[in-house]
Amino acid sequence: KNQVEQSPQSLIILEGKNCTLQCNYTVSPFSNLRWYKQDTGRGPVSLTIMTFSENTKSNGRYTATLDADTKQSSLHITASQLSDSASYICVVRGGNQGGKLIFGQGTELSVKP
């Protein structure tokens, strides 16, 4: 069964600290992996999109890594800010025709002052 598992479920960090969120998937065949940030009561906003040939991609203070062999991805947030408090969702697109998006449950990040 195609699945996307994220860890931890929730995380509390102090402002200015770094953190890393994990995403493991079993989706096969694989097309791409996306990380989204979703503020409470809002739609998700894209942070990164990576294909199997990309190992890392950065977007400001966000750096995503992908290991297509082990089917693992991480999202590293550097020098966290209060505005980083949100749910971070890992989404994998299958490589089959029609390529559905499979959403992880998300990691709820709370950045405290």
Next chain:
Amino acid sequence: GAVVSQHPSWVICKSGTSVKIECRSLDFQATTMFWYRQFPKQSLMLMATSNEGSKATYEQGVEKDKFLINHASLTLSTLTVTSAHPEDSSFYICSARASSLRPNEKLFFGSGTQLSVL
């Protein structure tokens, strides 16, 4: 960047009434639009995929007669929740993609609609 506008952002309605939610792509033509629902603390669940000018494709378990989707133009898709019941209360989100032929195409999400059925 591309913007997807979703309206209304929240709606409260009585049980048995119908509610229409609009999703517009403001600066690009969306050949494909998706509708999701999201319960508190849970991930997005795809309800249906709509391509402009054709019938929507519904996910298993989603009632097509209850959740009417119309994608009449390249910039507008609507979701109508018919005869709404309290269990339909949820956060509904649309997303739009410019081209169905490019799997890495960015997907732009609307801001969501919180539906509360009394």
